[in-house]
Amino acid sequence: MVRYVINGVPEYHITVEVKESAPSHQLAGKNIIVTGGGSGLGYYIAKRSIAEGAKILITGRNEDKLKKAALELGKKCSYLVFDSADVSHMSEFIKQVSHIFGGKIHGLVSNAGISLHEGNFRNVTEEGWDSQMNINLKGNYFMVKAYIEYLESLDDKNGNVVVITSERSRRSDDIPYGLTKAASNSFIECFASKVISEGIRVNGVAPGVTASDMTGVDRNGNMYANWQPSNRFFLPEEVAEVVNFLLSDVSNCISGEIIACDQGRYISHW
Template sequence: MGIKSKIMHLVSFLLHGESKPIYAQVSYLSPGNRLAGKKIIITGGGRGLGFAMAKKFAAEGAEVLIAGRNEQTLKDSAAMIGCRYLKLDVSTPSEFEPFIEKSEKILGGANVLVNNAGISLHERTFFDVTPETFDKQIDTNLKGAFFLTQVFIAHLKNRNTKGNVLFVSSETGDTMDFRPYGFTKAAVNSMVQGLAYLFRKEGIRINAVAPGITASDMTGIKAGGNLNAGEYAAGRFYLPEEVAEIAAFLVSDSSGCVSGQIITCNNAQTINARWK
């Protein structure tokens, strides 16, 4: 499979009020067939990063099923991608067993799970966090991902099938936080390493991508809008397609020796450099 660079000229933004646009230069691997044979479930796949990953994976030859709470969004997105869909609320573990069973029937088995669904309620201060907002984020980002993975891996083992689980963490998992969202991502990072070690001899790989602030509905940043982020190493926010490119590598056989890794996608923004 050849490698070609594609320069994205559609994303421009103004830097510090200057009138001259700055263009984000993003390189992609040319779509090939590197995910042929992969049967992938993506939670939160109807929009944002989940949609970008589903689109990328399908272009690489994978059979893809996207899941989420809004059926109309799923239906529209599946039609655009050319994939399948099922409704799922990841904060409701009682749905997981029938969901995985249905997914496997639709896909003819599943060997990759992408735990992408997540929420951030963006509490402005420590005192804005409530028991309700705390539980909602824990239930979706951590508890849901844990128990869905538990059911998925049990099915892999029952079928004696090798597989791959990819979590979507966040750069906040590398840093301190006062909000439940950051706590969940730090816990996800620990879970990735723990599960990778647990299943290291069974052909089940567990990894994560940890994006910086990426254009999506959750962040409120539009991909075609102003991506200026002067405090960031890259000088801008990120595009979901950039992260999807890394995700495609991690679920492919090209990364067969990689497990227990959290790949942070933010140009070293959260590195704890002693000379800061």
Template structure:
């Protein structure tokens, strides 16, 4: 038996990177996984690769899209046991380069999107469900060019604490996971041609001299999703290779 046998899970940003790796892991542990993301073709391909998955295209920062996601979950008739609010974007810009439009776009997806994803899930969440939010080591470090991303992830961390207090009476556990550097396309989006160079530079400062594989973050998220973490509420699980710990 898997750790999530018979469970229903939702993974936002489930078409690539950490979201896709986690959706695969949830399915392998026995869950039926609903994945959502903005790139429909990529999302459908991801669902086919996962197997026990349903693709629901949408943008987490758009309330109507999130409503449509949970309509599909409701149609299945089993409620929701695991919610991984993972969708997020990054934009590298120093304070003088940062524009209002970019600032709003990052907060719309990372903060408003997380809020909508969890709030609109409330009627579907079964008692004892697990909610996991993706924060980041950037929420606590002061990296140049990462101010808007770090601020958005600090807000997500604050959500995890408050929502754990609010939903704990139903046995719903809300926790955050804070990945460090992970080898995903987010680096290419943020740094373009310099992505490989930046990954190598960051890896050199870590104890293992490498960045994480998305499957390693998926393992941490699965721990928070499973009964193995039954007494963990409001925590922030660092899966950062020691970046913010040493």
């Protein structure tokens, strides 16, 4: 206490070093969609998948952002402007992507999502509820549904889905973002049980608070977070490693799982 009185409350500063596995071309020959791939986590998932040999198509609503991302990601990345809340055109979207790839779509990363950060239920509006439900839950649900139906129309039905949820999906919640993610966990597990016999895998990845525009965490700033088990936020590259593993054939024994990427913070006794 004397030290605090004299010196004040200590300030902690943490930087996070990017640690990535060496590319081993685990996704060579695969065509993969990454929704919400123009920035944030989706961008880094696309980047990692390209490093592993995949061809990627990123989607989003902002064409300027998609153009910039595709240019940075290189010749193995293409883009298509599409609103993940546009349920009525999901099947047409999948067909268009298949045409762009010139062949089968081997994987889907359903990543598009928004958060309005209401804090608690007292700040939730009907408009905010609807916008988050439409993109995070309804949009992801019908995107996965359309992709599975596309695979089922092929002779070779094998395919792979990874849905990005959140650590909030593992806890009770009172705001739409967390509720959409909890419901997503449920449909991931159920879809997976109904299609694995056809060779279609469905899994989820539930990141902790990851540096991005949506979270407001600056990857180049102080990554200290005293409420995290390891006192830090996470980098999108870390989460992209897990997604890449699930997209690859080396994880063929895994389906219907929700893998939390928050160092166990969601576990209640923490």
